[in-house]
Amino acid sequence: MIYGDGDYEYGRVWEYAAALTKYNPGSTAIVVVDNDENPPSLFQRMYVCLKACKRFFMDPNNNIYPVAWAVVEVENRESWTWFLSLLMEDLEKEDGAGLTIISDRQKGLLEAFNIVTPKAEIRFCVRHIWANFKQQFSGPVYKEAFWKACRATSIAEFNRELEGIKFLSTKAHAYLTSIPAKHWSRHAFSTTSKTNFLMNNMCESFNVVLKEARDKPIITLMEWIRRYVMKRHYEERVGVVGYEGRVMPLVTKYLQWADDECRLCSFVHSISGEYEVTHRGLKKLCIWKGVNALAKT
The missing domain is CATH 2.20.25 (N-terminal domain of TfIIb)
Structure with missing residues (x-):
């Protein structure tokens, strides 16, 4: 009674997608249905990327910036490839060139990266690596060495921490060296990337926000996300209006740290x-x- 009828909303997804592109020109709204069986067709996927989101795809203060969102039948190689292909087209990033993508190595996602974004810099969330690693090799010594290896900015520092882990356990050492360092240690990151993030905490934060919307009917869900993104962007704009600095607050903080270190x-x-x-x-x-x-x- 509050959020609407699920069957009714699924029957109007085509109208909703058409309305988005009509009243917000330049936006992308894609609906995919399963036509393999006899009618009626079954809803399978939906993708939305508003024009304003793709046009201003940047946040100079390193805040969360939702670009596109989708509902799919299951997370696998096919659905991730579909989503990434549409996203790269909207962002005009052929093969993912110029992007840094951090993931938790979700099933099928790594295969989708190879297919759609072979030129992107791929990183693995080290919090997820540690969660798997500590199941076999737990304890404060392992933890300290692991995180130091992740944050190492030189190969000498990285190797020193790995040698310490090898001294404790050759199996632990083999486990970590089986994961290419370019995906999880700062010393091996490409210099073309302008972020040193090790974890996908921003994604996890956004997932927490979406919990309120996940159980709603499809159009109510999509509208909830659209309004949330619109409200968020408005609040960010209002926050910037009164700011008088030459660069954004977080950048100022980094520059001050660098200035102190340089001395x-x-x-x-x-x-x-x-x-x-x-x-x-x-x-x-x-x-x-x-x-x-x-x-x-």
């Missing part, structure tokens, strides 16, 4: 564009490559 660093010029940098606080030494102007800054 503890000294460098010796090696060859053109290469420097030996020593951090007095951490007592670490590394080789830094870059243009002279950046090094001096």
Whole structure:
């Protein structure tokens, strides 16, 4: 009585999709039905990406930014491939070039990445890796070494932590080395990516929000998400109006941290564009490559 009749709403999904694209030109609304059996057709999937979401696909303050959402019959390779294909088309990101995608290695998702986004940088949520790892190798020593390996910014630091794990258990060492480091340790991340995230906490946060809508009929569900996204974007815009800084608050925080750390660093010029940098606080030494102007800054 409150949310409407489920059968009635499933019967109007075509009208809903048509309304979205009519009154919000440039949006994408796709409905897929199963026609393999005798009529009536059965609803299978629905995908929505509003024009404003794809047009302004960026958040300079690193907040959650919902771009597209879908309802599917089951999470598998086929449904993930379908969703990712539509998403890449809306974002105009052929083969996923320029994107960094973090996942929990959901069944079928890794195969979909290979098919649709072979040029994207793929990362695995380290919280999920640790959840599986600790089932066999638990304890504070393993935990400390594992997280240090994840956050390592140099291969020497990474190898040192893995050697410590190998000393404890060769099986634990083999388990971690079987997962390519480029998917879960910062030292191996591509320099083209502009994020150092290790976990998909943002996705988990959004999943918690969606719990309120999951049990509603299809159109009520879709409208709940649309209104939530619209409200969220409005609140973000209002928050920015009164902000007077030159860059966003989170970026300012990062820059202040970098400024404080730089004051503890000294460098010796090696060859053109290469420097030996020593951090007095951490007592670490590394080789830094870059243009002279950046090094001096």
